[in-house]
């Protein structure tokens with residue numbers, strides 16, 4: 142529930158603005174309070190009256206409305222909320238935010254606020270993929286701005302691709318993750334997921350078959366319990382979950398740097414299938430056959446062990462560090478030894494022999510090993526395993 146929590150909802154001017162009315166309804170239903178702010182362009186898509194009626198509060202539209210300034214100045218307005226949500230965040234609004242412009246009420250509030258900000262971008266696919274939007278997004282993420290979406294699909298303009306506003310329910314879930322009173326609210330958890338790609342040259346790489354399904358399901362389950370999740374993901378098959386801070390990486394070295402950059406955290410869960418080896422001196426240009434018939438010699442070097450690094454941190458170690466162990470034989474014995482060797486608190490072990498269908502499949506059968514011993518859970522969907530593991534993490538951090 143969002144009881145007593147106030148959200149400043151900035152509605153940008155895009156065709157998706159109508160969906161923000163449904164978002165207002167969801168926030169109100171959960172007991173949250175809302176102050177909507179419409180940009181001038183937004184008023185062309187939804188009326189201030191409908192936003193005000195659904196929000197049950199006054200709607201603000203213009204910086205230079207002196208009556209409003211007398212009632213509540215823009216500085217106070219920007220700071221009276223627990224969270225500022227921008228939905229839809231248009232390319233224009235994102236550019237203003239990234240550039241620090243403040244030429245209307247919405248952009249001024251975003252400059253003046255000291256409250257966490259969550260954006261839900263929505264725009265034409267070409268605009269989303271434009272280098273300027275990418276630059277702006279990188280700046281906003283660097284400033285710690287949270288993001289939900291955009292989704293991929295058919296767009297009002299007749300094109301297809303990423304750029305659709307995330308569904309109101311997904312934006313609401315992301316709000317709940319930040320403000321809701323779940324057992325993990327206020328806890329920051331870092332999750333790694335997916336494979337890593339280790340380049341051989343600009344077009345070839347060494348990889349593994351991890352889909353990222355278990356790490357993604359776990360991150361989603363943690364968000365549902367209210368955790369603030371930083372999701373460090375290699376190039377996975379499945380899309381990252383909604384409501385997390387995504388840090389996309391390719392290599393193990395990048396993953397380690399991203400994890401270190403995301404700390405401090407209350408817990409860290411390492412579900413990624415990190416490549417053990419990288420190619421030393423990867424070629425900067427595509428390796429060509431030289432006509433001799435001899436293959437190129439690849440020199441491999443060991444990758445950093447991210448789990449062991451974090452488990453063995455002398456200062457700032459997360460209170461709970463969880464590793465995974467994919468084994469094909471003697472699962473419990475190997476995983477128990479791995480827990481001791483790496484220095485983590487728990488190891489979630491599973492048998493990934495091809496006949497189990499677990500690697501790349503929808504189900505998992507795990508044994509959780511902690512200081513007390515091993516506990517084997519019945520085979521279940523990766524989503525259910527994630528839910529149970531998230532519950533155990535919540536108990537441990539309580």
Ligand code: C5P
Pocket residue numbers: 333393411412413414415416417444445446447448449463464465466467479
């Ligand atoms: O040693 P092994 O790869 O089996 O260990 C698996 C566990 O260690 C997983 O939790 C995985 O995410 C983590 N790991 C890591 N960095 C590595 C190798 C594994 O974080 N370089």
